[in-house]
Amino acid sequence: MRVNVTVNGAPMTADDVWPGESLLYVLRERLGLPGAKNACEQGECGSCTVYLDGLPVCACLVAAGQAEGREVLTVEGLASGEELDPVQEAFVECGAVQCGFCTPGLIVQAHSLIAGHDGVPADAEIREHLAGNLCRCTGYEKILDAVRLAARRKAGS
Amino acid sequence: MTTIQQPRILGAGVDRVDGPLKVTGQARYPNDVNLPGMAYAAVVRSTIPSGRITRMDTTAAEKSPGVLEVITHENADHLGEAPATFIKNPQPPLQDDAIRFYGQYIAVVVADTQQNATAAAGLIEVEYERHEAILDPHDPRAERIKDPWGEDTAWGDVRTALNRAPVMIDQTYTTSENTNNPLGLFTTLASWDGDTLTLHDSNQWPNMIQQVVAAMFGLPRDAVRVLTPFVGGGFGAGLRCWSHIPLAVMAARHVGRPVKLELTRPEMFTGLGHRTSSINWIRLGATRDGRLTAIEHESLTTLPLDGDEYEPCSSVSTWSYASPNVTARDQQVRLNIPWTNFMRAPGDAQGNFALESAIDELAWEVGLDPLEIRLLNYAEVDPKTGRPWSSNALRRCLEVGAQRFGWSNRNPEIGSMRDGHELVGYGVAGVSFFWYQQPCSAKVIVRGDGSAYVRSAVTDIGTGTYTIMAQLAAGLLGLEVDQVEMQLGDSSMPVGTAAGGSGLTAALGSAVHDACGRLIQKFVDLAGTDPFSPLANVPFEDVAVSEGRLFRKGDPTRGESLARILAVHGLTELSADGNSTPNSPDQLGMTPAGARGARFVEVRVDEDLGRVRVARIVTVNDGGRILNEKLARSQILGGTVGGVGMALFEDTVTDKDTGRIANATFGDYLIPVNADIPDVHVEFVGEPDAFNPIGVKGIGEIGLVGVAPAIANGIFHATGKRIRSLPITMDEVMD
Numbered sequence: 061m062r063v064n065v066t067v068n069g070a071p072m073t074a075d076d077v078w079p080g081e082s083l084l085y086v087l088r089e090r091l092g093l094p095g096a097k098n099a100c101e102q103g104e105c106g107s108c109t110v111y112l113d114g115l116p117v118c119a120c121l122v123a124a125g126q127a128e129g130r131e132v133l134t135v136e137g138l139a140s141g142e143e144l145d146p147v148q149e150a151f152v153e154c155g156a157v158q159c160g161f162c163t164p165g166l167i168v169q170a171h172s173l174i175a176g177h178d179g180v181p182a183d184a185e186i187r188e189h190l191a192g193n194l195c196r197c198t199g200y201e202k203i204l205d206a207v208r209l210a211a212r213r214k215a216g217s
Numbered sequence: 218m219t220t221i222q223q224p225r226i227l228g229a230g231v232d233r234v235d236g237p238l239k240v241t242g243q244a245r246y247p248n249d250v251n252l253p254g255m256a257y258a259a260v261v262r263s264t265i266p267s268g269r270i271t272r273m274d275t276t277a278a279e280k281s282p283g284v285l286e287v288i289t290h291e292n293a294d295h296l297g298e299a300p301a302t303f304i305k306n307p308q309p310p311l312q313d314d315a316i317r318f319y320g321q322y323i324a325v326v327v328a329d330t331q332q333n334a335t336a337a338a339g340l341i342e343v344e345y346e347r348h349e350a351i352l353d354p355h356d357p358r359a360e361r362i363k364d365p366w367g368e369d370t371a372w373g374d375v376r377t378a379l380n381r382a383p384v385m386i387d388q389t390y391t392t393s394e395n396t397n398n399p400l401g402l403f404t405t406l407a408s409w410d411g412d413t414l415t416l417h418d419s420n421q422w423p424n425m426i427q428q429v430v431a432a433m434f435g436l437p438r439d440a441v442r443v444l445t446p447f448v449g450g451g452f453g454a455g456l457r458c459w460s461h462i463p464l465a466v467m468a469a470r471h472v473g474r475p476v477k478l479e480l481t482r483p484e485m486f487t488g489l490g491h492r493t494s495s496i497n498w499i500r501l502g503a504t505r506d507g508r509l510t511a512i513e514h515e516s517l518t519t520l521p522l523d524g525d526e527y528e529p530c531s532s533v534s535t536w537s538y539a540s541p542n543v544t545a546r547d548q549q550v551r552l553n554i555p556w557t558n559f560m561r562a563p564g565d566a567q568g569n570f571a572l573e574s575a576i577d578e579l580a581w582e583v584g585l586d587p588l589e590i591r592l593l594n595y596a597e598v599d600p601k602t603g604r605p606w607s608s609n610a611l612r613r614c615l616e617v618g619a620q621r622f623g624w625s626n627r628n629p630e631i632g633s634m635r636d637g638h639e640l641v642g643y644g645v646a647g648v649s650f651f652w653y654q655q656p657c658s659a660k661v662i663v664r665g666d667g668s669a670y671v672r673s674a675v676t677d678i679g680t681g682t683y684t685i686m687a688q689l690a691a692g693l694l695g696l697e698v699d700q701v702e703m704q705l706g707d708s709s710m711p712v713g714t715a716a717g718g719s720g721l722t723a724a725l726g727s728a729v730h731d732a733c734g735r736l737i738q739k740f741v742d743l744a745g746t747d748p749f750s751p752l753a754n755v756p757f758e759d760v761a762v763s764e765g766r767l768f769r770k771g772d773p774t775r776g777e778s779l780a781r782i783l784a785v786h787g788l789t790e791l792s793a794d795g796n797s798t799p800n801s802p803d804q805l806g807m808t809p810a811g812a813r814g815a816r817f818v819e820v821r822v823d824e825d826l827g828r829v830r831v832a833r834i835v836t837v838n839d840g841g842r843i844l845n846e847k848l849a850r851s852q853i854l855g856g857t858v859g860g861v862g863m864a865l866f867e868d869t870v871t872d873k874d875t876g877r878i879a880n881a882t883f884g885d886y887l888i889p890v891n892a893d894i895p896d897v898h899v900e901f902v903g904e905p906d907a908f909n910p911i912g913v914k915g916i917g918e919i920g921l922v923g924v925a926p927a928i929a930n931g932i933f934h935a936t937g938k939r940i941r942s943l944p945i946t947m948d949e950v951m952d
Contacts, residue, residue: 078332085331094249095242097449099400100482104883107400135242144237152236155847158855159679160239161400161449167240187891194883196400196450197679199854200891 065127067091068137074124083127084108084119087134095135095164099194106193109165110134116172118192135164138171147171150210151203158197166193170207180211227692230847233684234703235447235677244447247417248404248479255406256285258468258478259334260461261324261341262487263316266553266876267350270314270323270343277340278326283333285472287341289324290314294467296433299458302425303655303715305525307556309433310460311467316345317522318555319876320487325464327472331479350553350876354496354519360551362520366527370535372601373542375502378511382502386578390499390571392925392943394519394869395492395862396886397560399678401449402482403489405465408475413440418462419448421455422715424674427708429458430466439709446706451678452859453559454489456717461488486881490558491869493518495530497571502542507583509594511542516568520549521556528557530568535601536808537572537649538594543601553876559717561859562918565650566925570863573646573926574941577933586629587930588619591647599808606810608914610839610903611647614815617902618837619645622817631937639821639830642935648923650719650811654799654909657724658711661690661732662792663740667765667780669694670702671732675713675725677705680917681848682721686729688844689911693733694779695762711794719811719915722844724797726911732795739791740767744782751775800908809908812919814838816860819895820931827951831861831928833896838919839903842912846901849916853899856920862889864925868944 063074063086074090082101087093087110097107101120108119111133119132138145144152147170157163173181173189181189186207195203238244263270275287289311296309310322324341328334351359363369379385406417414436420426423443431438448455465478480488495518502511516530531545560566580590595612598605619625627643628634634641659673671690677683687701694701704710714724741760744752744767752760752767752775761770768776783791802808817835822828836857843849866887870879880886905912925943932950933939940949 078330081332088249089251089331092251093242094245094251097246097400098248098479099402099449100883102482102882102884105400135240139241144240148237148240151240152232155230155233155851157233157236157239158681158851159399159401159448159450160235160244161246161679163239164242190891194400194888194890196398196452196859196888197855198851199856199858199897200889200894201854201897202851203891 063124063128066131068133077124081124082120083122083124086124093134093136097161097164107162107165109168116169135167146213147210150206154202154206154209156198156202156206162195169193174211174214179215180208227688228843231684231688231698231845233681234687235683246401246447246449247406247419248402250406250417252408252475255475255477256327256329256472257331257334258325258327258465258476259338260322261338263319263321263323265316265345265347266319267348268316268345271346272344274342278337281337281340283329284337286327297435299429300432302428304527306429306458307460309463318553320555322460325468327468327476352552352873352876354517354550362549365549368529369546371544375511375513375542375544378542379500379502382510383505384503384582386501386575388499388575388941390497390574390941392495392567392570394494395560395867396486396869397452397454399450399452399454402480404479405462406477407465407469409469416443418443418445419455420445421451421678421717423676423708424712426458433463443708445676448676448678452561456559456715459489483881486878487555490556492560493528493557495567497530499571499575501575501579503579507585507590507593509538509540512540513544515546517548519557520551521554522551524556526557528564530564533565533568534572539596539600562922565922569648569922570925574929577930587645588624591615602808604808607807607908608841608904608906609810609813611813613902614813614837614839618815618817618835621898622835638824640824640935642820642931644818644927644931646816646923646927648814648919650919652809652811653718653720654723655714655720656798657714657728658796659728659732660711660792660794661736662790663779664790665783667778668700669696670704671729672704672710673713673725674708674710675705676716678716680852684848685844689726689729690733696765719917722913722915723909726913727797727909728795730910731797732793735793739793740779740782743786744777747785751777812838812840812914812916814919814923816923816927818927818931820928820935822935822950827947829950831895835898837900837902840901840916841903841906841914843901850899852916853920854897857897857924858889858894859921860924863943864928865944
């Protein structure tokens with residue numbers, strides 16, 4: 061089947077999509093957007109998190125057909141040109157990145173927390189919001205620092 | 218000249234240079250690469266642990282939509298032997314009908330899409346002749362290997378010392394199997410061009426993959442290029458050439474197209490090895506005031522039927538404490554299990570849990586503070602040889618850690634510290650980590666504009682090699698970090714060693730140090746041939762480098778920029794090769810010390826439910842010279858969380874009847890999540906190490922070690938329950 065989807069603001073079309081195919085597979089293998097990562101394929105790790113119509117989802121759990129006519133925002137769409145999104149900037153600055161494989165999913169998930177928050181979320185809220193994103197390298201502490209920093213900057217601006 | 222003289226750059230918490238690529242999704246991991254005409258592969262795994270295949274029916278799979286090829290042992294290419302590289306590599310897959318473990322590859326299917334390949338793989342029918350599997354380390358039929366590496370160690374007379382010891386601890390400590398589980402699914406994308414082969418591959422040692430694949434496929438080494446600029450973590454999983462790699466290469470040759478083989482998460486459990494379980498028998502003899510008179514440490518770990526593994530759990534007992542009598546012996550037992558393999562701090566992680574638990578038991582037995590007993594038996598020199606350490610700040614780690622943690626607030630009575638429903642316990646452990654270094658090489662080039670690039674075949678598995686090597690080269694060439702471009706993760710570059718064993722920073726750093734020294738020498742020589750150069754007739758020893766300029770020491774005005782020297786001589790660039798080999802302990806008259814560390818942990822145990830929560834951890838480490846404080850801290854933090862996982866969660870469960878790993882998903886194999894992690898305080902102490910020119914000691918693994926015993930020791934303080942097996946679960950705490 062054909063799937064029409066707007067990704068990072070641009071209308072895109074994928075052909076010959078198998079009905080059981082995931083949005084993640086379409087993004088990575090058909091649309092040339094490998095930013096969202098595949099690490100478990102069953103919604104346990106959060107590495108493939110993208111926005112679907114403004115809500116963060118595990119792209120591996122969304123059938124490609126469900127994205128028909130909808131808007132997807134991936135980690136590739138967060139920066140404006142060379143200018144990083146404040147969340148991306150904070151992740152680099154705080155040392156919240158190591159191997160980087162879980163990073164795209166965490167960035168989108170953290171971005172969604174901060175976007176829906178006026179101030180700086182409490183630690184418990186950050187941990188809860190990021191509980192579905194596994195990381196094996198960083199020990200999570202620096203990721204919390206990055207979220208706090210990005211939230212502080214947004215609240216201050 | 219090439220001494221490290223720019224603390225402004227070296228040691229500074231520079232942001233990782235690959236950070237922007239990673240946060241924008243632009244870093245290309247092996248499974249992110251797609252090539253024109255690429256096909257997809259899916260593997261089929263055995264569903265028995267021992268026996269042989271009597272029939273395979275691939276008819277339905279071959280007729281399935283999009284299928285290009287099905288390869289089994291009946292039509293696989295005959296491949297050459299896989300050479301050992303430090304340790305053995307799995308021999309080529311699909312060469313016979315024998316089944317050695319549950320999950321062994323028995324077929325690979327290639328199709329136009331991943332879905333078609335996976336669907337067809339499920340259509341292959343297999344019949345087996347089942348043999349009885351050996352799955353229990355205590356099975357008397359299992360092959361036992363004594364002294365597997367010829368490293369069993371003994372000095373003094375342990376028997377007599379134990380017989381005479383007024384105090385003895387005699388206990389058994391066990392650890393479960395753990396699985397590395399890097400987030401990145403290991404992937405091989407194989408692409409043939411005539412008789413040359415390119416692999417985009419997840420691994421920790423591109424030159425090793427190159428060597429092994431070339432041998433198996435009968436190619437000259439130069440005909441194989443392995444690209445691993447980024448890999449989604451390793452923790453040891455990428456230190457062998459696993460069987461999916463030759464499968465992808467074979468499949469690509471069969472279909473005449475590039476083939477991508479991406480393992481699934483369950484396949485990562487059987488296909489990349491795992492940390493062996495361990496049984497550690499420890500006997501300590503001591504005086505009544507807690508001074509060690511004997512340490513006896515024996516271990517038993519597991520092996521697959523046809524592999525090897527270096528996992529000397531007992532060796533920690535030969536260097537951690539001063540004792541006049543020591544015996545350390547290891548044994549391995551062969552089982553019908555997937556390969557055991559290096560996982561962050563192999564051997565040390567398990568052996569240290571046993572030793573640091575036993576030392577704690579001794580402290581309670583003689584009525585000493587657990588911190589005091591570690592200082593009382595401190596190994597001022599290498600206890601085995603009597604030689605001085607190349608550096609050792611373990612004492613400082615313990616002292617600083619105790620202060621930061623507030624150890625003096627500890628009430629020594631068991632169960633005396635309570636907060637509502639929670640019993641509070643304080644636990645401590647010391648860590649003496651092994652030292653490891655292998656030869657390595659690098660090339661450093663300065664271009665016409667004065668900027669530089671550094672090349673080596675090694676890969677950065679996320680630790681920060683790109684960044685710290687850019688810092689090191691910048692520091693040595695007098696440049697800014699952003700003037701140094703790093704090119705790593707390509708087997709065609711100068712031969713590099715493994716990103717493993719906490720040994721890469723010393724190995725590659727020493728090679729970069731060597732190359733930079735030679736390069737500066739070349740610039741000085743070049744300037745010396747120019748009578749108009751301000752550096753003419755200035756000897757090499759008198760030249761300093763800063764801000765891209767060479768100048769006479771003490772007279773910064775008398776100098777010339779690197780760019781200008783190149784321009785004057787009509788050169789576009791100047792390069793130098795650098796090599797490093799480990800120094801000889803005999804020649805230097807010292808024992809190379811790995812990193813050292815101390816862990817202080819506050820645990821809280823729910824007295825009704827037995828639930829253990831780690832409330833805070835103080836981890837202080839001696840890593841010699843720290844090249845980048847921010848990245849080093851992250852290494853320790855990540856290791857610490859791995860240690861919490863080992864202590865409380867991680868357990869690869871193998872079904873005792875079928876040999877099947879029963880929890881091979883992230884839903885079932887528990888690793889710590891964000892909410893499991895307490896407040897962690899990381900601190901570094903110590904001085905530059907004397908064993909290598911840049912003064913570093915690897916810190917990629919040590920962070921994990923010692924966390925588990927500190928937690929177990931804290932649980933004893935809180936509850937009086939001594940738990941001698943990992944992971945520590947609620948039922949054991951309640952029992």
